[in-house]
Amino acid sequence: MASLNNKTVWITGASSGIGEALSYELNKKGCKLILSSRTTKALEKVKNNCERPSNVSILPLDITEYYEMPAKVKKAITAFGSVDVLINNAGISQRSFIVDTDFEVYKQLVDINYLGTVALTKAILPYFIERQKGHFATVTSLMGKFGSPVRSGYCGSKHALHGFFDVLRMEHEKDHILVTLVAPGFVQTNIAKNALVGDGSARGHEDTDNANGLTTVDFSKKMIKAIEKEKYEVYMGGKEILGIYLKRFFPKLLHKVVLQNAAKK
Numbered sequence: 001m002a003s004l005n006n007k008t009v010w011i012t013g014a015s016s017g018i019g020e021a022l023s024y025e026l027n028k029k030g031c032k033l034i035l036s037s038r039t040t041k042a043l044e045k046v047k048n049n050c051e052r053p054s055n056v057s058i059l060p061l062d063i064t065e066y067y068e069m070p071a072k073v074k075k076a077i078t079a080f081g082s083v084d085v086l087i088n089n090a091g092i093s094q095r096s097f098i099v100d101t102d103f104e105v106y107k108q109l110v111d112i113n114y115l116g117t118v119a120l121t122k123a124i125l126p127y128f129i130e131r132q133k134g135h136f137a138t139v140t141s142l143m144g145k146f147g148s149p150v151r152s153g154y155c156g157s158k159h160a161l162h163g164f165f166d167v168l169r170m171e172h173e174k175d176h177i178l179v180t181l182v183a184p185g186f187v188q189t190n191i192a193k194n195a196l197v198g199d200g201s202a203r204g205h206e207d208t209d210n211a212n213g214l215t216t217v218d219f220s221k222k223m224i225k226a227i228e229k230e231k232y233e234v235y236m237g238g239k240e241i242l243g244i245y246l247k248r249f250f251p252k253l254l255h256k257v258v259l260q261n262a263a264k265k
């Protein structure tokens with residue numbers, strides 16, 4: 001078990017929800033933090049709410065500006081002299097049927113959730129290889145393991161992350177680079193409110209599933225433990241986790257259960 005105490009951790013999507021809660025928990029553990037997302041003001045607020053703001057550096061970025069990522073990596077390393085862990089957490093969801101969804105929405109989901117994460121990961125990879133250490137902790141979703149209606153593009157982008165990071169773990173084991181895939185179920189954040197609908201606008205309201213999900217504090221504590229235990233892949237949530245096992249052993253039953261649940265909403 002490798003404690004994160006006093007490590008330097010770079011968190012994307014740190015301005016709200018899971019990323020924000022991770023920032024507070026890791027700051028309490030004495031970590032040096034680099035916080036990224038598009039919204040500087042929100043990042044500054046998170047920094048100021050930390051117990052030890054002097055251990056926090058703000059690095060605004062839009063993860064879809066792929067070719068800027070090598071420059072962002074240089075800045076992140078300079079902030080505290082090293083980066084030990086990259087938490088790939090930035091992401092956006094979707095709530096719209098396939099037939100109603102503009103192609104541009106699919107592009108946006110893949111651009112942010114998948115290609116943005118790949119671009120940042122690839123930008124820091126040479127640094128981790130040179131150091132012969134480094135840890136990628138990537139927040140995917142249970143929707144990266146099985147499907148559910150109105151989330152087709154989201155599911156696709158999150159499934160893709162599992163493929164990419166499983167390969168990264170294999171190719172760079174020799175360089176002592178670690179990969180932890182964290183697949184949440186429902187967590188109490190604004191993810192459903194910010195989710196894209198068919199025309200690309202934001203949904204604008206919450207989901208009861210998310211409102212009844214894990215708190216961000218409970219989630220982030222569990223996620224930190226999983227990183228410290230160097231887990232390959234973890235699922236965190238309530239009974240929705242059962243979907244993983246149904247998919248593996250009883251895929252037709254999963255299909256029925258998910259459709260029944262969707263019909264109730």
Ligand SMILES: NC(=O)c1ccc[n+]([C@@H]2O[C@H](COP(=O)([O-])OP(=O)(O)OC[C@H]3O[C@@H](n4cnc5c(N)ncnc54)[C@H](OP(=O)(O)O)[C@@H]3O)[C@@H](O)[C@H]2O)c1
Nearest residue numbers: 013015016017018037038039062063090091141187189191
């Ligand atoms: N909450 C859940 O139930 C749940 C379940 C499964 C998976 N997840 C995953 O958890 C992660 C965090 O989401 P959350 O639930 O905490 O939702 P959230 O509160 O909406 O947070 C999303 C974060 O991503 C950032 N972001 C979005 N687009 C970005 C871009 N182009 N460049 C950089 N940052 C960007 C946002 O910051 P800015 O707007 O400031 O850029 C925000 O900090 C996501 O990957 C999500 O898919 C959440």
